[in-house]
Amino acid sequence: xxxxxxVEQLEPRVNIGxxxxxGHGKTTLTAAITKALAKSGDAPAWSPTGWGTAxxxxxxxxxxxxxxxxxxxxNRRYSHVDPPSHVDCVKGLLTGAAPMDGAILVVSAxxxxxxxxxxxxxxxxxxxxxxxxxxxxxxxxxxxPEIRELVEQEVRTLLKSYDFPGDETPIVxxxxxxxxxxxxxxxxxxxxxxxxxxxxxxxxxxxxxxxxPLLMSVQGVRFIIGRGTVVVGRVERGTLHRHEEVEVVxxxxxxxxxxxxIEQFHKPRDEGRVGDxxxxxxxxxxxxxxxxxxxxxxxGSVRAHHRFIARVYLLTRADGGRHGLLxxxxxxxxxxxxxxMMGTVKLLEGERLGNPxxxxxxxxxxxxxxxxxxxxxxxxxxGGRTVGVGIVTKVC
Numbered sequence: 001x002x003x004x005x006x007v008e009q010l011e012p013r014v015n016i017g018x019x020x021x022x023g024h025g026k027t028t029l030t031a032a033i034t035k036a037l038a039k040s041g042d043a044p045a046w047s048p049t050g051w052g053t054a055x056x057x058x059x060x061x062x063x064x065x066x067x068x069x070x071x072x073x074x075n076r077r078y079s080h081v082d083p084p085s086h087v088d089c090v091k092g093l094l095t096g097a098a099p100m101d102g103a104i105l106v107v108s109a110x111x112x113x114x115x116x117x118x119x120x121x122x123x124x125x126x127x128x129x130x131x132x133x134x135x136x137x138x139x140x141x142x143x144x145p146e147i148r149e150l151v152e153q154e155v156r157t158l159l160k161s162y163d164f165p166g167d168e169t170p171i172v173x174x175x176x177x178x179x180x181x182x183x184x185x186x187x188x189x190x191x192x193x194x195x196x197x198x199x200x201x202x203x204x205x206x207x208x209x210x211x212x213p214l215l216m217s218v219q220g221v222r223f224i225i226g227r228g229t230v231v232v233g234r235v236e237r238g239t240l241h242r243h244e245e246v247e248v249v250x251x252x253x254x255x256x257x258x259x260x261x262i263e264q265f266h267k268p269r270d271e272g273r274v275g276d277x278x279x280x281x282x283x284x285x286x287x288x289x290x291x292x293x294x295x296x297x298x299x300g301s302v303r304a305h306h307r308f309i310a311r312v313y314l315l316t317r318a319d320g321g322r323h324g325l326l327x328x329x330x331x332x333x334x335x336x337x338x339x340x341m342m343g344t345v346k347l348l349e350g351e352r353l354g355n356p357x358x359x360x361x362x363x364x365x366x367x368x369x370x371x372x373x374x375x376x377x378x379x380x381x382x383g384g385r386t387v388g389v390g391i392v393t394k395v396c
Contacts, residue, residue, distance in 0.1 A: 014205060015234075015275055017081040019124065020106030021114035025137040029106055029176040030082040036179070036192045037071050070265045075200045079277055100124075101275070102131035102203030104195070105155075109173070110141045112151045113158050122319055125162045126389040128377060131203040132164060135195055139173040140187045148173075170198045213301035214238035214246065215371075216272070216280075217337045218294045223287040228260075231280045231290060238298065240272035240280065248285070249371040250294040250304045250337065257282040293339025295371045304369035305395050309348070309361065312380060312390035316357040322387040326354035332388075333381040334364065340381060342367045363396070 018026040071078050081100070103124055107113055124132060134155055139148075152171055160166035174191020175183070183189065220232040240246075242262055248255040262269045263279040272278040280296070295302060315321030328347055333340045343366040347354060354360045372395045380388035 014076055014203060015079045015081070015101045015277075016103060016199065016203060017100045018104050018106060019120040021108070021111070021116040021120075024106045024108040024111070024114075024117075025176045026106050027082055028180060029104070029135060029137065030080065032176045032179040032189075032192050033080070033196070034071060036189060036196065037073070073196055073200055076205070079275070100127070100129055101205075102133070102199070103129055104199065105132050105134045106137050106176075107134060107151075107155055109136045109139045109148065109151055112154050118158060119320070121158060121162050121164070123386075125164070126379070126386075132159065132169060133195070133198050133202055134159075134169060134171040135176075136171060136173045137176050139191075140175050140178065170202050172198055212237050213298040214240055214244075214296065215302065216240060216278075216296040218248075218290060218292055218296065219338055220292060221287055221290040224281075227281060229282055229285050229287050229290065231282055231296065232277075233280070233296065234277045235272045235274055237274060239274070240278065240296070242270055245299060246282075246296045247299045247302075248290060248294050249297050249302050251291055251339075251368050251370065252289075254304065255285060255289060256299065257285050259283075291339075293337045293341070293370065295337060297371065302371045302373065305372045306367075306369050307363065307365050307396035308372050308392050309363050309394040309396065310378075310390045310392050311359065311361055312388050313359050314354055314356050314380075314388045315386065320385055320387070321356040322382055323356070326358075326360070328352075334366065335379045335381060336370050336372075336376070341370070361393075 018030055020026045071080050105117070105120065107117060121132075136151065136155075155171065156166035156169065158166070159169055172191060172195045173187070174195070175187045176192075178185065178188040179192045181188070214235070215237040216233045216235045218231055218233050222230050222232070224230055240259065240262065242259055244259050246257060246259060248257060259280055260283050261281040262272050263281075264272065264276055269276075269278065272280070282290075314326065317323055326345070326347070329344055331342055331344050334343045343364045346363040346365075348361045348363060351360060372392060374392055374395065376392040378390055378392070379386050380390060
């Protein structure tokens with residue numbers, strides 16, 4: 001491994017994403033960030049006109065695909081995600097197998113917080129995100145200082161309503177479109193530099209649990225001719241090494257395999273560290289024997305289970321929760337390690353029914369075995385929408 005690669009491996013990696021209402025400038029901001037970092041050689045330049053050229057994207061004027069890239073400032077390496085505008089795609093991103101460590105919330109200054117803005121803030125809270133930086137976009141359109149202050153106060157109040165420190169949350173003002181065009185004014189390129197400095201300072205580095213047993217959720221599987229089966233996922237705990245023996249746990253019998261190579265953003269690596277999204281080539285397994293929702297783990301460290309006890313919060317109707325009561329033996333879908341599966345519930349602590357907004361202790365029995373541990377977070381879905389979030393308290 002080269003000296004530069006060794007230095008990159010030692011730098012902390014943080015997973016961030018851009019959230020915001022449709023049309024508020026998420027994709028344009030991503031392009032402006034990559035352009036600013038490309039000048040220092042820390043990221044490849046990228047243009048929004050060169051991505052998402054599908055017919056539906058051109059017709060609607062919005063992004064329908066997800067962009068995942070690597071960028072680097074003077075202090076950190078970032079895995080940067082620009083998700084589609086559809087809220088269900090963002091739900092899967094926030095509460096799936098690869099949650100964000102922090103987020104940039106984009107709000108158009110001429111419109112202020114919109115319904116999707118509120119939805120994304122709520123989802124970020126449910127997913128355990130603690131650090132949010134706000135970018136007030138299209139700031140040049142707001143000529144009235146009183147309206148500017150009103151929009152900023154509205155954003156802070158909305159953050160505080162979901163238990164974020166709204167008064168302390170950094171708010172950076174600027175215009176992503178002007179920055180992308182090369183504007184040197186206060187709202188152009190300098191605003192993007194201010195944003196990057198604030199992100200470096202405010203978004204906390206995730207706890208590096210490299211000494212704990214390996215755990216990597218499988219997000220995707222593909223077969224490459226001439227190489228074999230490749231597993232795509234994010235290292236959530238421990239360190240993944242080349243030539244290491246691992247187990248594939250969940251959704252069937254436990255399988256054993258050996259890691260033959262590791263790649264990250266098309267670069268070969270000797271190891272995958274906590275927070276890294278990597279492509280892992282495994283030996284002796286066919287593509288159909290692996291699927292999303294399984295995990296790669298150190299042999300003997302994790303087991304698959306059907307039953308667990310969990311503390312679940314049912315969303316209120318105003319937040320998109322279910323309208324009916326929750327009763328014993330009701331069937332719901334549980335999203336664990338990025339995949340959905342059916343499960344029946346039994347209310348505990350003497351509860352006979354659950355109302356939207358309740359915090360309940362329940363026994364869950366899944367249709368398929370899943371790798372389970374205490375403190376594992378998950379979401380509850382019904383009818384294609386998220387109706388609750390929970391945490392495993394005991395494995396049965």
